[in-house]
Amino acid sequence: MYIMREYVKSGGGQMYFGSVRFFKDLIVIGIATILALSLGLAIFFGVKYSSLKKEVEENSAVPVISDVGDNTADEKKSLEEFYNDMTKQGYDDDEILSMIEEKSPEAFDKYVANVRMIRNAPAYTKAFPDLYVEAPKKNGISDKTIYLTFDDGPCENTWNILSILDKYNIKATFFMCGADTEEEIAVMKKCVEKGHTIGIHSVSHDYEKIYTDVDSFLADMQETSDNIYNATGVKPNIIRFAGGSVNSYNKKISKELCEEVTRRGYVYFDWNVSGQDASQNATWTSVYNNILNGVGNRNNAIVLLHNKNVSVYVTEDIIIALKNRGYSFDRLTNETTPSQFVLPTDEELSEQ
Ligand SMILES: [Zn+2]
Known part of the structure; x- marks a missing residue:
């Protein structure tokens, strides 16, 4: 041990x-x-x-926006979200734009264009949010076809026009001012029931009032559309401006008006043949000759008529004469290629 x-x-x-x-x-x-x-x-x-x-x-301070899709709608949404996030974090617009420019130049271009478009858009584009329809995907027009259009209804004469169209099994188009009475509502309904097209015209038909500015025009258009919808259950998607798309009352704003109704999905129709049946001097002979001579050798025509007494007298004879020339008749839809007046140029407007 x-x-x-x-x-x-x-x-x-x-x-x-x-x-x-x-x-x-x-x-x-x-x-x-x-x-x-x-x-x-x-x-x-x-x-x-x-x-x-x-x-x-x-x-996370500078989120990458490379996950932005090719689809414009997705991209817009992502950019909006990005913009909102950055705004919440206290960045100002210029800082946000530089971030986007750095991360995605392509998105930057589109975003800037989008921001500018929204900021520069006239105030009326935000008004009347219900006054939108789906725009047609394509437009076309049939050969040897006459599109009869009757403006300023409904009224008592509309019944007579309907029975003439019925007799020849023809479809036509009515640009309506809206129904006030039970009788007018009934005839409007009958138009839809018989397969004719109802388009928006003007509930007031007061040129000075509706062509004051774009807002006034849209207010009248909204009222007309609502009136037709309430009477028939059909939301109209074509329009004829009272007095045509370019007239002495609206010349200065005609471009804005036409662009705005088109932007909202509507197709507007002027005419290339007029019966001039709304004129005080109109007679059976004058209306008949205006239309027959106006159609001439045209391949197709959009014919302006009204719901006047003289229009009722002459319509049957016009149908017979044009049928004899080999024409068919049809109604307008938003897929028909419209006849539209030439808009005034900037020079023409500045000369005024
Ligand atoms: Zn009219």
Whole structure:
């Protein structure tokens, strides 16, 4: 025992391994290693974490908009969301625009165009949100076809026009001013029932009132559309301006009017043959000749008539004469290629 203890005290030889001191040292070294390793890992991950955190913060401060789709609608939405997020975070417009320009030049171009378009749009584009229809995908017009149109109804004469059209199994178009009485509502309904087209004309037909500005025009158009819809259950999608798309009352705003109704999905129809039956001097002979001569050798024609007495007298004879010339008759739809007057140029407007 003694010898053994002495030997250990001397610390020499192979007996160190497995000795108490060996185990003490082993424990100390183990603890030190674990501490060092933990510290190292802690420092490593600490640095890594803080750089990751910084990266995340940087990226969320300037979100990447590369996930913006090719689809314009998606893109617009994403850009709007992006814009709103950035605004909430306190960035001003110029800063947001630079972010978009940097991240996606293509989106930048579209976004700027979109922002400018919305900011520069006239106030009336935001008015009358119900005054929209689906625009036609394509337009066309049939050969050897006459499109008879009757403006300013409904009235008592409309019944007579309907029965003439019925007799020859012809479809036509009525640009209506709206119904006030039970009788007028009934004839409007009959037009739809018989398969004719009803288009918007003007509930007031007061040129000075409706052509004051675009807002006044749209208010009248909305009222006319509502009136027709309430009477027939059909929302009209074609229009004829009172007095035509370009006239002495609306010349200065005609371009805006035409652009605005088109932007809202409506197709507007002028005419290329007029019976001039609304004129005070109109007679059976004058209306008949105006139409027959006006149609001439045309391949097709959009013919302007009204709901006047003279119009009723002459319509049957016009139908017979044009049938004899080989024409068919049809109603207008928003897919018919419209006849439209030439809009005044900027020079013409500035000369006034
Ligand atoms: Zn009219």
